[in-house]
Amino acid sequence: MTTELEHLAVRLREFARARDWEQFHTPKNLVMALAGEVGELVAEFQWLTADESRDPDPDALARMRTELGDVTLYLVRLADVLGVDLVAAAKAKLDDNDRRYDADLYRGSARKAPPSPGEPGVPGEDGDS
Known part of the structure; x- marks a missing residue:
């Protein structure tokens, strides 16, 4: 079965191809553009209080929706x-987080778990010592 994300990927691929933009859609360029769009999304939240960020006014929410679409x-x-x-990668990451962040040990805590074996930053696992 084809997911909505797969349909979106096909549509984006066709959009780029129709404009001869594939030449510009290198991973480097795309991740830089993604970072820029994330920055625009961050700017929508920059000066909001925590409560305002949970319940933005309709105009702010419309801008946030647009930026989320871009991202x-x-x-x-x-x-x-x-x-x-993307879905498989997200599921794998969620499974990893489920293993790393035991609910009983991390409930109510924002502390970061130690890196998983093989993850960068683990001495001896990725070639670093």
């Missing part, structure tokens, strides 16, 4: 260009 498009396009199944 999603670049993320889906980047994953497509790299040949990464």
Whole structure:
């Protein structure tokens, strides 16, 4: 079964191809554009209080929705260009987080778990010592 993300990836691929933009859609360019769009999304939240961020006014929410759309498009396009199944990658990461962040040990805590074996930053696991 084809997911909505796969349909979106195909549509983005066709959009780029129709404009001869594939030449510009390198992973480097796409991730830089993605970072820019994330920055625009961050700017919408920059001076809000925690409560305001949970319940933005309708105009702010409309701008946030637009920026979230931009972020999603670049993320889906980047994953497509790299040949990464975005849903599978997200599920694998969620499974890893479930293993790393035991609910009983981390409940109510924002502290970071130690890196998983093989993850960068673990001495001896990734070639570093």
